[in-house]
Amino acid sequence: MSKMISANTIAEVAGLFGDVARASILTALMGGRALTAGELARLAGVTAQTASGHLAKLLETGLVAVEKQGRHRYYRLASADVAEAMQALMVVAAAAPARHHPVGPRDKALRLARTCYDHMAGRLAVALADTLSDKGFISLAEGAGIVTDEGHRFFCDFGLALAPAKKGSRPLCRTCLDWSERRPHLGGRLGAELLSRCLDLGWVARMPEGRALSVSRKGEAGFSGLFGLPDGWQDEVTQPAGS
Numbered sequence: 001m002s003k004m005i006s007a008n009t010i011a012e013v014a015g016l017f018g019d020v021a022r023a024s025i026l027t028a029l030m031g032g033r034a035l036t037a038g039e040l041a042r043l044a045g046v047t048a049q050t051a052s053g054h055l056a057k058l059l060e061t062g063l064v065a066v067e068k069q070g071r072h073r074y075y076r077l078a079s080a081d082v083a084e085a086m087q088a089l090m091v092v093a094a095a096a097p098a099r100h101h102p103v104g105p106r107d108k109a110l111r112l113a114r115t116c117y118d119h120m121a122g123r124l125a126v127a128l129a130d131t132l133s134d135k136g137f138i139s140l141a142e143g144a145g146i147v148t149d150e151g152h153r154f155f156c157d158f159g160l161a162l163a164p165a166k167k168g169s170r171p172l173c174r175t176c177l178d179w180s181e182r183r184p185h186l187g188g189r190l191g192a193e194l195l196s197r198c199l200d201l202g203w204v205a206r207m208p209e210g211r212a213l214s215v216s217r218k219g220e221a222g223f224s225g226l227f228g229l230p231d232g233w234q235d236e237v238t239q240p241a242g243s
Helices: 007-017 020-029 037-044 048-060 080-095 105-112 123-134 149-158 188-201 217-225
Strands: 064-069 072-077 114-116 119-121 138-141 144-147 175-177 184-186 204-206 213-215
Touching (some): 007 020, 020 037, 037 048, 037 072, 072 080, 080 175, 105 114, 119 123, 119 188, 123 138, 123 184, 123 217, 184 188, 188 217, 213 217
Antiparallel strands (some): 175 184, 204 213
């Protein structure tokens, strides 16, 4: 049987991303947390019945998965591949002509630090990728990444468990183009482990709602002292005209 994907199948899946309510649901799930249908309905601005209909379509095509806990059903993105597809669409959308109001406080928080499925994004994540590359702990090129021997020692000392990859498993280190910074941040198992460790240490914390992360004073000191993030990494970089 041919493994080629038909144009009809591509169009069917792409159409699911093209609905505003479904796009809002998928964007909400980019935070990495499983959410109920009621929570997703509220975030998407639709009724519970409408959200249930959209979730049924997303489940049918394998874009989301559901977990049952007692009487509750929690929805999440089905895989990292779905998250990467959403991230790619966000990058394309961010480059489109501006049609909305100026960036507000909520958006500024997202640009500083946020979750991108199971890893960090925003200026914090981009600054980390730059610094780790400059120190020779990782080597990045064309979407792929390699952790050097020195990098393995550094991450091990930081408390990350970077076990050798098994056949067919998720890549250890890869890059993800940041939609707000237009530069790469770290994805893969390394990015996921880094976010998990920073949450455990209290360096970052999930905001009550949405994808934004807050950076604690302890985190600011740790990112500066241990990782060597430069002063001013929090400052927004102005994109060149037409970029």
